[in-house]
Amino acid sequence: MSIEIKNVTKIFGSFKALKDVNVKVETGELVALLGPSGSGKTTLLRIIAGLETADGGEVFFHGEDAQKKNTKDRAVGFVFQHYALFRHLTVFENIAFGLRVKPKNIRPSNDQIQKRVHELLKLVQLDWVANRFPSQLSGGQRQRIALARALAVEPKVLLLDEPFGSLDAKVRKDLRQWLRRFHDELGITSIFVTHDQEEALEVADRIVVMNEGKIEQIGTPEDVYHRPANAFVLNFLGNVNLFHSRIEDGKVKVGNFVFPVSGKTPNDGKATFYVRPHQFDLSRFRKGVHSFSARVVHLNPAGATVKIDLLSEWGESVQAEISQEEYQKINLKRNEEIFVTPKEIRLQSGSGSDFEKIGYVEEGGGI
Amino acid sequence: MSADNKRTEPLWIQRSLIGLAFLYLGLVLFVPVASIFAGAFRKGAAFYFQSFLNPDAKSAICLTLVTALVAVPLNLIFGIAASWAIAKFDFRGKNILLTLIDLPLSVSPVISGMIFILLFGAQGIFGPWLVTHGLKIVFAPPAIILSTIFVTFPFVARELIPVMKSQGTEEEEAAITLGASGFQAFWRVTLPNIKWGLLYGVILCNARAMGEFGAVSVVSGHIRGYTNTLPLYVEILYNEYNFAAAFAAASLLVFLALVTLGAKQIVEARVQKETQ
Numbered sequence: 065m066s067i068e069i070k071n072v073t074k075i076f077g078s079f080k081a082l083k084d085v086n087v088k089v090e091t092g093e094l095v096a097l098l099g100p101s102g103s104g105k106t107t108l109l110r111i112i113a114g115l116e117t118a119d120g121g122e123v124f125f126h127g128e129d130a131q132k133k134n135t136k137d138r139a140v141g142f143v144f145q146h147y148a149l150f151r152h153l154t155v156f157e158n159i160a161f162g163l164r165v166k167p168k169n170i171r172p173s174n175d176q177i178q179k180r181v182h183e184l185l186k187l188v189q190l191d192w193v194a195n196r197f198p199s200q201l202s203g204g205q206r207q208r209i210a211l212a213r214a215l216a217v218e219p220k221v222l223l224l225d226e227p228f229g230s231l232d233a234k235v236r237k238d239l240r241q242w243l244r245r246f247h248d249e250l251g252i253t254s255i256f257v258t259h260d261q262e263e264a265l266e267v268a269d270r271i272v273v274m275n276e277g278k279i280e281q282i283g284t285p286e287d288v289y290h291r292p293a294n295a296f297v298l299n300f301l302g303n304v305n306l307f308h309s310r311i312e313d314g315k316v317k318v319g320n321f322v323f324p325v326s327g328k329t330p331n332d333g334k335a336t337f338y339v340r341p342h343q344f345d346l347s348r349f350r351k352g353v354h355s356f357s358a359r360v361v362h363l364n365p366a367g368a369t370v371k372i373d374l375l376s377e378w379g380e381s382v383q384a385e386i387s388q389e390e391y392q393k394i395n396l397k398r399n400e401e402i403f404v405t406p407k408e409i410r411l412q413s414g415s416g417s418d419f420e421k422i423g424y425v426e427e428g429g430g431i
Numbered sequence: 432m433s434a435d436n437k438r439t440e441p442l443w444i445q446r447s448l449i450g451l452a453f454l455y456l457g458l459v460l461f462v463p464v465a466s467i468f469a470g471a472f473r474k475g476a477a478f479y480f481q482s483f484l485n486p487d488a489k490s491a492i493c494l495t496l497v498t499a500l501v502a503v504p505l506n507l508i509f510g511i512a513a514s515w516a517i518a519k520f521d522f523r524g525k526n527i528l529l530t531l532i533d534l535p536l537s538v539s540p541v542i543s544g545m546i547f548i549l550l551f552g553a554q555g556i557f558g559p560w561l562v563t564h565g566l567k568i569v570f571a572p573p574a575i576i577l578s579t580i581f582v583t584f585p586f587v588a589r590e591l592i593p594v595m596k597s598q599g600t601e602e603e604e605a606a607i608t609l610g611a612s613g614f615q616a617f618w619r620v621t622l623p624n625i626k627w628g629l630l631y632g633v634i635l636c637n638a639r640a641m642g643e644f645g646a647v648s649v650v651s652g653h654i655r656g657y658t659n660t661l662p663l664y665v666e667i668l669y670n671e672y673n674f675a676a677a678f679a680a681a682s683l684l685v686f687l688a689l690v691t692l693g694a695k696q697i698v699e700a701r702v703q704k705e706t707q
Contacts, residue, residue, distance in 0.1 A: 113608060115604055115607075115608070134607075135604075135607045135608055136607050136608070136609075136610045136611060136612060137610075140608060141608065142604070142605065142608040144601050144604070144605060146601060148601035148602050148604065148605040149602075149605075150602055150605070150606075150619075150620055151602070151624065152623040152624055153623075161606065161609055161611075161619070162609035162610055162611075165606070165609065165610055165611040165612070165615045165619065166610060210605075213605075213609065214608070214609070216609075217609055217610055
């Protein structure tokens, strides 16, 4: 079932939680609502479920106005951040709940409920905990039971609020891969809320990046990561180095360092440019006009990549990330002076949050 | 307490502090309670049981039971409704409602009784109307029941509000997304989660309903065999120097207190077991 959100607004007291939000989720998609806390992502999810009412705008389920329906008639499965399992019921009864509260004429028989619950328990690979109480399960197990419970009523849409938010790092990683496979098997339209960019990038078909009640960008993980619409998205998805600079005579000035700019010339004035840590080339030789020198302050070679803290020649700290192979090759030491060449930079001039100019640097070329 | 508690005080201090506590409790609790039973049985067991067969005693016991039977269920319903509204929803005037619930605890019971005299007494607001329609409230069982309801209404609500608040609304929301109606969510999710708090509130409410003296005394009129509850009956017997009978009636209230304490202990033990 497709979901369309049109001009949705929500106000709590004097706080505008959602400002004129528009999203369309296609049938069978797995979409992430990604944003920092307070960005309105959970509120949006709750409005879709009907747990919150929008102050303005419309929500359509498969073209039908969903706001005319109560939560209980919307056929949404909702998985809560803290699981919200019924603590006084066994795992079996938790999953059976949605079937047992159905009106008499459509309620399945006891045998059918037994069968269905065991099917679901097998699906989430927890058939052996049927008679336990939620308090006897681990966090990851509780989350899977919460999912099985939501699926018991065969929802048309699955909504997950920070599904892995309160789990430890290892379980989190396992569960999100599992969720992805799970979604591919069932093909149910799903929306999940997360503040973890890595999680969104890894699991989702498309990502809706939210900030302060507004949508900053909607796109595939590749889009939002490689083609961010603005500085917020760039900043939020992955680490980025930020340089405050000025544009004078078509050149970018940072401290006493000047980057020549070729091609489109931005207007003079203040500008900010951004470089991701892995988009620096480190070498012992100057690689062109836009190389600058920096001192190695700290090295962290533990991990898949080597993280390096640098101090640029104009005195700003810069984070760079290079592969282990490259690290071996150039054999860096602490307090050494090296040359840093940005491979790709994004330039934002003026005060708007959108990129007015984006400068790409090709290997060896000028800006 | 547990064995891993570090013992820092010398043994004699521990022993004498514990001994002091028991001595104090013995003086202010055990001796008075024991004296009630001693007084009650002073004229022998036969007299003790005989004293309950007195028609006035029977009527007092009956009225006390009827009062509790009406007041407790009503306050149970009110308490659940009020705490459900306060703990699970946000609305205007919520703080005013909370304050009103506490009102009977903060005013003297005598004033609680006076309220009903001022409302329904012969000179009261509704007095003339009641007289012309031949309805009697004050100096009759209805006023006793009304004032008892008034005095005891905070108990269930006060017990449930913190329990419900601490449980939040997520489980109810989960129930509703699973297709449950509001009533089903309440019956199948909220109620099982609050059952021990509820029982505890009912026990306290019942104890107060049966033991209330001040408010009931004001509205009762002390009509023997008609408007005397057990606490009032004890006072009358005592004032007539009928000590043995007074203590016998009082011992019933002590029994009630002991049963209440026992029930409270059991409930608390169950709660502890379930939360572990």
